[in-house]
Amino acid sequence: MSEQKLKHFVPTPPRLPATNEQNLLRRIQKQCFNSIGNSLLTISVLVLIYYVAKSFLDWAVFNAVWNAATRRECMDISPDGACWAGVIDWFNGLIYGRYPDEEQWRVNGGVVMGLLWLLPLMNRRIAYRNSILISWITLYPFLGAYMFLGGTFGQDVGIIHMVFTSLAAGYFILLYLNWMLCAAGQSSLPERVTPLTSKLFRRGQHMNGFLLVWAVLSILCGVALAQVNLEPVPVDRWGGLFLTLIIASFAITMSIPVGILLALGRRSKLPVIHWLSMMLIELVRAVPLITVLFMAVTLLPIFLPSGAEPDKLSQVLFAVCLFAGAYMAENIRGGLQAIPDGQYEAAQTLGLGYWLTMGLIILPQAMRLMIPNIMTSFISMLKDTTLVSIIGLFDIMLMARNISNDKNWIGLHTEPLALISILFFVMCYGMSQYSLNLEKRLKAHRS
Amino acid sequence: MNKFASALAVSAAMIFVQTSASQAEEGTSTLQTVKDRGSVSCVIGNSFPGFYSLNKEGEWQGMDIDMCRGVAAAVFGDAGKVNFLPVQWAQSFTTIKSGKGDILSKGMTWTLSRDVSQGLDFLDTYFYDGQGFMVRKDLGVTSVKELKGATVCVLTGTSSELNLADYSRTHGLDLKTVVFDDSAVRNTAFFNDNCDALTNDKSGLAAQRSAAPNPADYVVLPETISKEALSFAVKQNDSEWANVVKWTFQAMVAAEEYGITSENVDDMRANSESPIVRRILGVEGDLHVGLGLPQDWAYQVIKNVGNYGEIYERNVGPNSILGLDREGTLNALWQDGGLMYAKSFR
Structure with missing residues (x-):
């Protein structure tokens, strides 16, 4: 047996660290100038960008007029620059429409309140986050409507509206009190009252405490609001970005429940529900939104008794809600179909009924799967x-068009539309970024 | 079964409410409805400079707006008690027919077919307009007849498009139309030299000219190729209400004729010796009784809104957005050669 040489491990020399890759210049060279063709392409694209950006900036910034009394004056100062003075002059109109100037704080207040209501959702430690969302959908509209419409309790404001506005205001205050107490490390207000109520009621102790505090706060709010006299602002004076946001947020919020019901209906085994949902979805999806809107405005009044004709905004909200719901239903149905049968069977094995199966097992997964699609729908609805x-x-669009018919700004079309494009870009981009963030978070949560 | 029965009952009740409500509507006149409602509903459009447009405070202004405000002043003595309904073209007739709107005042041209087939009664023409042409000055054209073979920017679906085709055919001009859907786009196209001429109602042409980068570069040709009598209309077969609207306008024109303005109306009412002025302002006579209006209705119209001349000056006159001279046009008073002729207040 010949002596075999032992094999020694000889490490290959390490490769040089890829420092070149870190260098920005080198990276650009590697990615954009790695061949003659690519270099030419890069250069021509850069030239194109330069010219587009330069002419836009020249128009929008360098040659623009910010301060003038009329469009004629703008043109005299700078004939080929944007006339932002007109947009600035009409800015309030673009944002609030025909809402009276001295009441516009109410729009701001109402919108801020709506956002504040959702703010606690950012805090992941807070309990019952779903209930905050549900309360926002069910209660906030009453409070918002009271802020925007105005009126006096007991006179212009109906009894139902009064009660719900008070409940909403009460809930809002309770929400913030709880949050503050929670942040301060104290036990929440309902928990403090629970020992009291548990003496009176044996069952559902936590709930009772909550309800008691809520009721007391609501009554206080109701009494306080009854002293306030807000100038009534009829719906036909609403407008501008404010109206756009109201319609969009209504469509977005309502599309989810309507969509879920229609999607479940379409997958239902009960023939009547199945066919009705399918017909509604297909009918609405088969016609353009503008047709649905026209139908709602011209046909809805014919179907309803002539005394009870709703205003135009309600008709539009109805149409938009139907339209958004039909599209959402198909998104959600897609999600439902992606859920494997095993999930249904597992839920049945656990003894869950239809609604619990859907609510606890199927829909959460389906919705999570469909977040990108749902967000796309939201953006297109906006x-x-x-x-x-x-x-x-x-x-906002019609207000923009009215600028060009104003005596001082006649013919000013481009600038308002440019502003609106920027506004919409900011809103839509924000929504899509939020959805990406949401996806990431939910994925992390899942794995 | 119970649920079904109650649903049936509810729908039956709804049908009953519906029929009884529509019956009630048939019976009462619009004037009574307006008085009960406490405001006049005036059907206008979205925006038409000089006739109805929003200012930045969100208030409506324009000639049509003043007509409606005048009616409100006649009925309630308060020009503010009017509710403007901006509707689409297609909806304007149904809004009047359904009783949702009381007056149609949206710069609508009085035509035979609209008068007979839309359930409307046209009452009075408050502005005589007609289709005209605007061209670049350096084209050197002085008459439409010289525009042979020219391209013309026009809004599609309007009567302007039809009039243009008619005119081109009768005069053998072989005009080529470039149609647009939106007036803003059409104007931009014209100012960028995409067509030789722009056609529209003359009142509109003046406004579009003033929006040009350099208005002096453009001229409006003298020809008027169509008749556009802008008139207000009310629901058919409601003479009581039609009288109110008709005579509100007559009061405005008569006031101008007899020199009553919103400024001197109080003075005239107190001191005028003229029996006609006294009758118009309700100092003597009982002209208001037949109209079903308060005694000072015409006084309120003039006090609140002004006479026809003032309304014209304010909204479409030389110092307004449209800058239209009144002298020598059909919109002048009859004694100045126009068509504004107030009927007798007697």
């Missing part, structure tokens, strides 16, 4: 709301 200008609601 943009679609600009169509309401065609049926004569003074949303």
Whole structure:
């Protein structure tokens, strides 16, 4: 047996660290100038970008007029620059439409309140986050409507509206009190009252404490609000970005429940529900939104008794809600179909009924799967709301068109539209970024 | 079964409410409805400079707006008690027919077919307009007849498009139309030299000219190729209400003729010796009784809104957005050669 040589491990020399890759210049060279063809392409694209950006900036910034009394004056100062003075002059109109100047704080207040209501959702430690969302959908509209419409309790404001506005205000205050107590490390207000109520009621102790505190706060709010006299502002004075946001947020919020019901209906084994949902979805999806809007404005009044004709905004909200719901239903149905049968069977094995199966097992997974699609629908709904200008609601588009018919700013079309494009870009981009963030978070949560 | 029965009952009740409500509507006149409602509903459009447009405070202004405000002043003595309904073109007739709107005042041209087939009664023409042409000055054209073979920017679906085709055919001009859907786009196209001429109602042409980068570069040709009598209309077969609207306008024109303005109306009412002025302002006579209006209705119209001349000056006159001279046009008073002729207040 010959002596075999032992094999020694000889490490190969390490490769040089890829420092070149870190260098920005080198990276650009490698990616954009790695061949003659690519270099030419890069250069021509850069030239193109330069010219587009330069002419836009020249128009929008360098040659623009910010301060003038009329469009003629703008043109005299700088004939080929944007006339932002007109947009600035009409800015309030673009944002609030025909809402009276001295009442515009109410719009701001109402919108801020709506956002504040959702703010606790950012805090992941807070309990019952779902209930905050549900309360926002069910209660906030009453409070918002009271802020925007105005009126006096007991006179212009109906009894139901009064009660719900008080409940909403009470809940809002309770929410913030709890959050503050929670942040301070104290036990929440309902928990403090629970020992009291548990003496009176044996069952559902936590709930009772909560309800008691809520009721007391609501009554206090109701009494306080009854002292306030807000100037009534009828719906036909609403407009501008404010109206656009109202319609869009209504469509977005309502599309989820309507969509879920329609999607479940379409997958239902009960023939009547199945066919009705399917017909509704297919009918609405088969016609353009503008047709649905026209139908709602011209046909809805015919179906309803002539005394009870709703205002144009309600008709539009109805149409938009139906339209958004039908699209959402198909998104959600897609999600439902992606859920493997095993999930249904597992839920049945656990003894869950239909609604619990859907609510606890299937829908959460389906919705999570469909977040990108749902967000796409939301964004397109936000943009679609600009169509309401065609049926004569003074949303931001129609207000923009009115600038060009104003005596001082006649013919000023481009600048308002440029501003609106920027506004919409900011809103839509924000929504899509939020959805990416949400996806990431939910994925992390899952794995 | 119970649920079904109650649903049936509810729908039956709804049908009953519906029929009884529509019956009630048939019976009462619009004037009574307006008085009960406490405001006049005036059907306008979205925006038409000089006739109805929003200012930045969100208030409506324009000639049509003042007509409606005048009616409100006649009925309630308060020009503010009017509710403007901006509707689409297609909806304007149904809004009047359904009783949702009381007056149609949206710069609508009085035509035979609209008068007979839309359930409307046209009452009075408050502005005589007609289709005209605007061209670049350096084209050197002085008459439409010289525009042979020219391209013309026009809004599609309007009567302007039809009039243009008619005119081109009768005069053998072989005009080529470039149609647009949106007036803003059409104007931009014209100012960028995409067509030789722009056609529209003359009142509109003046406004579009003033929006040009350099208005002096453009001229409006003298020809008027169509008749556009902008008139207000009310629901058919409601003479009581039609009288109110008709005579509100007559009061405005008569006031101008007899020199009553919103400024001197109080003075005239107190001191005028003229029996006609006294009758118009309700100092003597009982002209208001037949109209079903308060005694000072015409006084309120003039006090609140002004006479026809003032309304014209304010909204479409030389100092307004449209800058239209009144002298020598059909919109002047009859004694100045126009068509504004107030009927007798007697």
